[in-house]
Amino acid sequence: MAVEKRVVFKSKWLPWVLVAPQVFIIGAFFFWPAAQALLQSVQQSDAFGTSIEWVGLENFRNLWNDETYLASFYTTAIFSVSVAVIGISLSLLLAVYADRVAKGALFYKTLLIWPYAVAPAVAGVLWLFMFAPSVGVVAYGLRAIGIDWNHLLNSTHAMTLVVMAAVWKQISYNFLFFLAGLQSIPRSLIEAAAIDGAGPWRRFWTIVFPLLSPTTFFLLVINVVYAFFDTFAIIDSATQGGPGKDTAILVYKVYYDGFKAMDLGGSAAQSVVLMVIVIALTVVQFRFVEKKVTY
Amino acid sequence: MRHKIAAAVLAGLFSMGASAQVEIQWWHSMTSVNGEWVNDLAREFNASQSKYKIVPTFKGSYDESMTAAIAAYRAGNAPHILQVFEVGTAMMMASGKAIKPVGEVMKEAGQKFDPAVYIPAVAGYYTAPNGQMLSFPFNSSTTVFYYNKDAFKAAGLDPEQPPKTWIEVTQAAAKLKASGHTCPLTIAWQSWTQLESFSAWHNVEFATKNNGFGGLDARLKINSPLHVRHIENLSNMAKQGLFVYKGRMSTPEPSFISGECAMITTSSGFYGNAKKNAKFNFGLSTLPYYPDVEGAPQNTVIGGASLWVMGGKKADEYKGVAEFFSFVSKPDVQSASHKRTGYLPITLEAFALTEKSGYYKENPGTDVAPNQMIRKTTDKSRGIRLGNYVQIRTIEDEELEQVWAGKKTPKEGLDAIVKRGNEMLERFEKANSKK
Numbered sequence: 001m002a003v004e005k006r007v008v009f010k011s012k013w014l015p016w017v018l019v020a021p022q023v024f025i026i027g028a029f030f031f032w033p034a035a036q037a038l039l040q041s042v043q044q045s046d047a048f049g050t051s052i053e054w055v056g057l058e059n060f061r062n063l064w065n066d067e068t069y070l071a072s073f074y075t076t077a078i079f080s081v082s083v084a085v086i087g088i089s090l091s092l093l094l095a096v097y098a099d100r101v102a103k104g105a106l107f108y109k110t111l112l113i114w115p116y117a118v119a120p121a122v123a124g125v126l127w128l129f130m131f132a133p134s135v136g137v138v139a140y141g142l143r144a145i146g147i148d149w150n151h152l153l154n155s156t157h158a159m160t161l162v163v164m165a166a167v168w169k170q171i172s173y174n175f176l177f178f179l180a181g182l183q184s185i186p187r188s189l190i191e192a193a194a195i196d197g198a199g200p201w202r203r204f205w206t207i208v209f210p211l212l213s214p215t216t217f218f219l220l221v222i223n224v225v226y227a228f229f230d231t232f233a234i235i236d237s238a239t240q241g242g243p244g245k246d247t248a249i250l251v252y253k254v255y256y257d258g259f260k261a262m263d264l265g266g267s268a269a270q271s272v273v274l275m276v277i278v279i280a281l282t283v284v285q286f287r288f289v290e291k292k293v294t295y
Numbered sequence: 296m297r298h299k300i301a302a303a304v305l306a307g308l309f310s311m312g313a314s315a316q317v318e319i320q321w322w323h324s325m326t327s328v329n330g331e332w333v334n335d336l337a338r339e340f341n342a343s344q345s346k347y348k349i350v351p352t353f354k355g356s357y358d359e360s361m362t363a364a365i366a367a368y369r370a371g372n373a374p375h376i377l378q379v380f381e382v383g384t385a386m387m388m389a390s391g392k393a394i395k396p397v398g399e400v401m402k403e404a405g406q407k408f409d410p411a412v413y414i415p416a417v418a419g420y421y422t423a424p425n426g427q428m429l430s431f432p433f434n435s436s437t438t439v440f441y442y443n444k445d446a447f448k449a450a451g452l453d454p455e456q457p458p459k460t461w462i463e464v465t466q467a468a469a470k471l472k473a474s475g476h477t478c479p480l481t482i483a484w485q486s487w488t489q490l491e492s493f494s495a496w497h498n499v500e501f502a503t504k505n506n507g508f509g510g511l512d513a514r515l516k517i518n519s520p521l522h523v524r525h526i527e528n529l530s531n532m533a534k535q536g537l538f539v540y541k542g543r544m545s546t547p548e549p550s551f552i553s554g555e556c557a558m559i560t561t562s563s564g565f566y567g568n569a570k571k572n573a574k575f576n577f578g579l580s581t582l583p584y585y586p587d588v589e590g591a592p593q594n595t596v597i598g599g600a601s602l603w604v605m606g607g608k609k610a611d612e613y614k615g616v617a618e619f620f621s622f623v624s625k626p627d628v629q630s631a632s633h634k635r636t637g638y639l640p641i642t643l644e645a646f647a648l649t650e651k652s653g654y655y656k657e658n659p660g661t662d663v664a665p666n667q668m669i670r671k672t673t674d675k676s677r678g679i680r681l682g683n684y685v686q687i688r689t690i691e692d693e694e695l696e697q698v699w700a701g702k703k704t705p706k707e708g709l710d711a712i713v714k715r716g717n718e719m720l721e722r723f724e725k726a727n728s729k730k
Contacts, residue, residue: 044726047365047386048393053726062722068715134541134550152542153700240543241689243696260358261686262365262386 034275040268047262059269068245069253069270076249079163080227087167087174087223088216094171095178096204109179116172120230124237127165131157151239155246158239162247165238166231173226174219181215182208221285225278250274316348319615320374322364324357324600328567329434332636340622347615357383357600358685364605368393373605375616378433380600382684384421385507387603388429389682389727395604395613397421397620398428403610404617412624412642416594416668420678421601424508430601431620434638436564437595437664438484438492440583442467444576446557450474457580461528464558464583468537471557478539480532483547483561484598486691488582490517491596493525495676496582498590502720507680511724515687515716518709521588526698526705533699540699543692551577562598563664566637579660581667594670596678599638639665682723687716 011017041059045052063069098108115123130138131151139149151157185208193203209216232255235241241248241256248256251274258267325333330353337349354360357380367373379387387394401408410418410428421430444454450470458464468479482488494501499521504513532538539556541547551559552572560582569577584591604616622628629645632638634654640646646665649655655662672678681687691712698708 046390046727047361048368048390049365050391050393066718134553134555153540153696155700242543242693243700244693244702256689257686259362261683261689262361263683263686 037268037271037275040264041272042265043268044265047264055265059265060273062266063269063273068248072245072248072250072253075246076228076251079159079166079231079247079249080224082159082163083166083170083227083231084220084223086163087170088219090167091171091174092178092212092216095175095182096208098175099179099182112175113172115168118169120169120233121237123165123169124162124234127161127168127234128238131161151243153243155243158243158247162231162235162238165234166227169234170223170226174223177215177219178212181212185211218285221281225281228274228278228281317346317611317615318348318350319376319612319619321349321351321376321378321602322354322360322374323351323378324355324360324380325353325378325434329636332632336623336628336632339628340619343622344618347618349615349619368605373607375605375608375612376619377603377605378600379430379603381420381435381598381678382688384430384601385680385682385684385723388423388680389723392606394429395606395608396423396427396429397431397602397604400604400613401428401617401620404614406617406621408621412644414639414641414643414646414665414668416670416672416677417597417639417641419672420597420680430603431623432597432641433600433602433623434564434636435597435599435601435641436562436638437597437668438488438560438582439563439595439663439667440580441551441559441561441565441569442578442580443551443554443557443573444578446471446474446476446554446575450476450557454576454578457578458558458583459581460586461525461583462585465528465532465537468532468558469535472535472537476557477536478541478550478556479536480538480558481541481547481550481556482529482538483541483545483559483565485543485695486688487562487596487598488560489525489529489695490522490691491679492582494522495594495596495672495678496584496592497521497588498593498673498675499588500675501679502681505674506678507682508674508677511682511720511728513681514720515681515713518706518713521585522709523706525585526695526709530698530701530705534701540696563639564599564637566661579663581663590673592667593676594672595667596676597639597668633665637661637664639668643669681720682727683719686719687712690715690719 042054042056043052044055044059094112098105098112101108118126128136130136131149133139133150133152136149142149149157151161189207189211190203193207198206228249229251231249232252235247235249235252236255239247241252250270254267254270254274257263257270261267321333321337323330323333333351337351341348352374354363357378360377361379361383364373364377373393398408398410408428410422410426413432417432417435418428420435421432422428440457442457447454447467450467451474452467452470458467464480471479491501494506494517499519500506500516502513502515502517504510507513529538533540541550541556545561545565547556547559548561548565548568550556551561552569554573554575563579566579581592582595602620604613623632624642626642626644626648629640629642630648630652633640633645633649640649646669649665650662694703694708694712694715697703697711698705703711
């Protein structure tokens with residue numbers, strides 16, 4: 001205790017002590033693994049690490065020579081844009097309606113926030129069960145109305161399935177931000193517009209939506225990052241990247257090569273590529289948000 | 296006070312244990328019924344002697360326990376025994392001092408050890424070119440054919456005459472479809488049943504260099520005319536709705552149990568599950584083949600897992616491991632395991648013992664798998680030993696799916712498997728040939 005008091009009163013390094021736990025966490029869980037990935041991306045080793053060979057950029061060259069890896073950029077783009085656009089539009093819609101509800105608002109909000117507590121792998125399995133061609137409730141219903149649902153061989157169905165599961169999982173997060181954004185819009189602005197004769201549709205697009213734009217952009221970047229990085233468990237449990245490689249997004253391949261196939265070098269090289277992408281995305285986010293925040 | 300007594304008793308037990316017994320860690324991936332089997336084996340062995348104590352620990356699925364063991368090895372506390380699935384064999388073999396060949400362990404421990412007592416197609420899978428047995432065959436299964444007898448009857452087929460050839464399978468499927476079956480045939484473990492076992496069963500090369508047994512520079516050969524013919528046949532069946540794709544690995548199995556699919560090719564280890572859960576009569580038969588191919592049927596290849604001994608342990612501990620392996624190899628222990636799990640008996644004597652007990656007569660069909668295996672293997676049918684095989688299996692799944700979906704022709708699909716698979720083999724060769 002005595003030590004702590006002296007620190008409080010005298011030392012210059014108190015701030016450092018206070019940030020130390022955070023620095024330690026970031027160091028241990030971000031910088032150290034990132035450095036390891038960088039190191040491993042220029043090595044090739046057998047699984048047990050009994051022989052480690054420096055191979056320079058060969059792991060990266062292997063990636064560029066792999067047509068299926070390049071194709072997975074396209075798959076990733078489709079997946080990420082779908083997840084972000086659908087996820088954001090749906091949750092905006094839900095937030096606008098939830099904001100208007102007078103009775104039982106808490107009930108609706110709770111239900112909408114709930115899916116956030118579900119683990120991604122569980123979300124994948126849940127949707128897989130509903131859409132399983134043989135036993136799924138939804139697949140059964142679809143067949144009744146003439147749609148032969150088969151995500152095992154139909155890539156559009158498979159992509160739809162993983163997008164739905166990923167969107168469902170992320171809606172709660174988006175919803176919370178939109179709801180907070182909506183609640184911070186001054187009522188007086190909307191009332192003034194209403195008095196001037198603007199209908200609900202016009203009020204939304206000319207007042208509410210522009211005022212929500214910083215939130216929307218923030219969520220766009222967060223959702224793209226989510227789709228890029230947090231969705232491998234959904235893919236693994238729902239489609240395992242199939243049919244063919246049509247739902248094998250970049251991060252799924254990182255997971256698969258590293259943890260199932262034990263190709264640590266190749267997997268690390270892919271993480272480095274992904275790291276570069278996320279850094280680029282973050283730069284875009286900060287520039288944009290900084291600009292927008294000032295108005 | 297009571298706590299103190301309990302503590303004293305516990306301490307007493309532990310000190311007794313510590314002074315007398317050598318603990319041997321065994322990491323495995325067996326769940327439910329098979330998990331109980333593993334625990335029972337350890338218990339029986341521990342009760343049979345007092346010097347060693349086998350401690351089985353469940354470490355997740357095959358790939359999870361392998362990842363765990365690799366991490367543990369790198370941290371210097373690997374288990375003594377690790378259960379590894381068959382596709383990890385080449386990777387384990389290439390891992391140098393991380394493992395200790397079973398043949399060596401047995402010899403150094405002075406255990407009587409004759410590789411010839413093991414079923415050739417089983418032991419051969421895990422034996423080095425120099426004849427040294429590298430890992431201990433533990434739970435081996437093979438690919439067999441199951442059919443729904445009730446559905447056969449309803450379709451006007453003889454339920455006691457299962458189709459033996461692919462032509463007969465196609466004909467039976469057409470009749471089943473005509474009788475209203477939406478899924479006459481499905482296939483589980485498509486790469487294992489339709490490419491690996493298919494090749495061995497027809498005595499054609501899966502890969503050069505004796506399917507990889509002869510060296511790291513093996514390359515895939517599964518775009519041969521016979522392979523193309525077979526995949527074309529299946530793809531035509533898919534177009535006519537006679538073969539319905541139900542997913543990768545064991546995912547299609549429930550569609551047989553539910554009665555949706557009337558025929559399935561899958562692991563012999565599926566028997567216990569089907570027997571327990573299917574609400575209809577079903578039969579087992581050998582894997583279908585093409586009778587005009589010379590040498591067919593040969594034998595099928597195994598799946599399942601073997602036990603690897605990890606390197607860098609004490610001599611005393613290796614002695615315990617050797618003793619345990621001798622115990623598990625005993626004919627009566629083997630035979631009991633075979634009956635209990637549906638996995639193959641790994642020694643010829645255990646097979647004979649099971650036969651003598653009348654088990655195969657009481658449970659018709661259970662002898663299909665051992666009978667497919669107890670033939671003399673050829674260089675083309677011994678098994679598959681290829682590096683990066685986990686990835687190659689996935690490539691096979693991916694490309695076959697494109698064929699079933701009609702996006703690629705059978706030839707294009709198989710060519711793509713060979714091209715992409717060979718890239719994996721080249722990389723494995725490069726990474727491991729310098730040792």
